[in-house]
Amino acid sequence: SQELEQSPQSLIVQEGKNLTINCTSSKTLYGLYWYKQKYGEGLIFLMMLQKGGEEKSHEKITAKLDEKKQQSSLHITASQPSHAGIYLCGAGSLYNQGGKLIFGQGTELSVKP
């Protein structure tokens, strides 16, 4: 079965610094979702990547999908306290609406003012 490994598991950065979170799959990635979660709350959708080499940006967050490496990265530029939370990557088949999402264990981000 497919497994996702996120690194690092936790991260503390100074406000204004850039950071990168990685998500590596044990199998070929056909689609990758990034979510953000505040402690004990639901998942907020950030981005969905469908094709190898695809890159998407929203505000100061950029995500890329490297199909060959079976990896996705999430990059935050000039971090702010509002970026703090748990970031989760999820893999699923975008072509099978009955497919489940498999998640990584999450990366906890703290941003120091």
Place this chain on the structure above:
Amino acid sequence: ETGVTQSPTHLIKTRGQQVTLRCSSQSGHNTVSWYQQALGQGPQFIFQYYREEENGRGNFPPRFSGLQFPNYSSELNVNALELDDSALYLCASSGGTDFGYTFGSGTRLTVV
């Protein structure tokens, strides 16, 4: 466009009891999935419902069961609660043309 609503938000139950959690589906979505998230872990897939039928199940025992209604809303039932069932239960709807999964805010279940 409405999002996914889960109820209740918090729940405390005693070991051995039964619990029912509810979830509404986002407008335009016809599939509902349930996930269990233990503290410090990523969400684990429980099962999925499509057209009122179970359509995929994770590694959870039969005491975890569900229903989907004609309006695509769903229930998760857990019988004979155990202490390890304490977790955040998340519901996600999907099946729209956007290939997205929309999550609710979750139900925090504590079993004592």
